[in-house]
Amino acid sequence: MSCQEIEALLTDLARNSLVESQARDRALEHAKECSRCGARLAAERRLTEGLRAWSTASIGEQAPPRVEEKLRAAFRQQPAPARHRGRWPMLAATGAVAAAAILWIKLPAPPPVAKPLTPTPVVVAQQAPAPVVIEPVTRTRQVKRLPRRIPAPREIVTEFLPVAQDDGWSPLDGGRLVRVKLPRSALGVFGLPVDEERAPERVQADVMLSNDGVLRAIRFVR
């Protein structure tokens, strides 16, 4: 087994996950002979131990009692129909269909209209008991009820401008984004044009910090 092949099995081997026995034996054999893979496997096993230790230490963790109290209170306040909501739509739909069917049978035929509506009665008949006349009215109401959409203020942002630190950090290593206000002159530091008249103003920016608090990248926001 090559070093590359064992790499694919390392995680499962270290986690004692199900690995085909022949492959497992060959991988362990290789790890004994190859110091690099042996060290890799040992490190992965230590990591597994650390994770399991954390998992065991957290077993007692649970939500404080006040959460149950709040939930019980919310449960009591929940109106019964809401708790049964899973069934209500079906019941309501069944009722509506039944009512529409009765209406369809009982109501006298509509008087002839001077201007016939576009679809012929055959189309209506195919749609069976649904109260065809009601639908457009409902739709009109729905349109009226729709809230006006207020467009959310959009932010315009520059691309992230990297701040080189020459230590091999990459965004995958994690970090945090912090919104800050900077003097407008800071734009110039990153090669962006600065309006001299507005230099005393402040501009918003998002700074990306690595977990050790070092500045890694910046983008400007308007």
Add this chain to the structure above:
Amino acid sequence: MTSEPTDAGDQDLLRRALDGDEESFAVLYRRRQACVYRFALQMSGRASVAEEVTQEVFLSVVRNPDRFDPQRGSLVAYLYGIARNHVLRCLERDRYYVPIEEEPETDSSHWTSREDTLSDLTRGETIESVRQAVLALPPNFREVVVLCDLHEVSYGEAASLLGCALGTVRSRLHRARGMLLEKMKATKRALV
């Protein structure tokens, strides 16, 4: 004859709860709150977020009972799914804020209360180092470590919970563990 709530299965409890039985809801909550709370705590590192998420998860169960489909998986997997969405939302919401260091969430006193203090101290340090490294992972890598390594969820269950392929879970876990080892090595170097 109906069984006591404590003996009933999750789905039975949920059905009774939705019929208005508060005791069944309480039993279901007590049975499953810890794994939801721990998941949120391990993902966020903050007790306040874990508490908020746990509350939201169970509120969502009561308010949207029709969203749970037993054909698609167990109730626990469903709870993890809602918890995950809430945690990601909280992380997104709080990403502009630099968190003020909270007290360590795990009570470490029990690690040093035994006879072998030194060994417990080392264990405590190891746990803290692993915890910090996991919290520093990007969320999509962090969640596979928390689910598969800390909660021992199978690759298949994790894949259906995260809505991705099983191979993706495998490769993310592999990469995440590689990142953890690198981070822990770097921390150790910094301390020496």
